[in-house]
Amino acid sequence: MTNFALILAAGKSTRMGICKASLPWGAGLTLLTYQLEQWLSIGFTPVVVLGLHNIDRQKDCLVGSLTVINPHSHAGKTTSILTGLEHIPYNFKILAISAVDQPREAKIYQQLLQAHQENSALITAPIYQNKMGHPILFAHQMRSHLANIREETLGLRHIIQEFHSVINKVAFDDPAVLLDINTREEYRG
Secondary structure, eight states: OOEEEEEEEOSOOTTTTSOGGGSBOSSSOBHHHHHHHHHHHTTOEEEEEEEGGGGGGGGGOOTTOEEEEETTGGGOHHHHHHHHHTTSOTTOSEEEEEETTSOOOHHHHHHHHHHHHHTTOSEEEEEETTEEOSOEEEEGGGHHHHHTOOGGGTTHHHHHHHTGGGOEEEEOSOGGGGOOOOSHHHHHO
């Protein structure tokens, strides 16, 4: 497979107070398994990045996905992206970066993928009412930029700022592309 989805799940979930990857989502699924099902259903290989504190969540990783452990997750999200990138083949075609607390239906992923391919885009992102959401899709040509992100230079935000004028922005009528579950209230929402 040449398309990969990096699922960032190494955060400590301090605002939530419980590991977000283990939260129930959908019929008998966790947030993590739901995300994996959605990505697998459109032909992406999910690469899950866990931290040392939630290494037990490997049991939730579905067949067809890859799990890696970021021993430095306490140092920020950038370290998880870099750890995951080390396990993705150099010649990937498309890399999606998503977080476990940003669940989306496969149809959103499919629409982004189609727009990305049709436009031969370097970067594709969903927008809702002019606000950029997630996940963000990157073409292979962006690998060197991704490999050079650093926490002190704002990580992915730096790439988004630098390439903002060429991002393929895909408008959605659904605010789901902005969903980011950080607190119990947002989870119950």
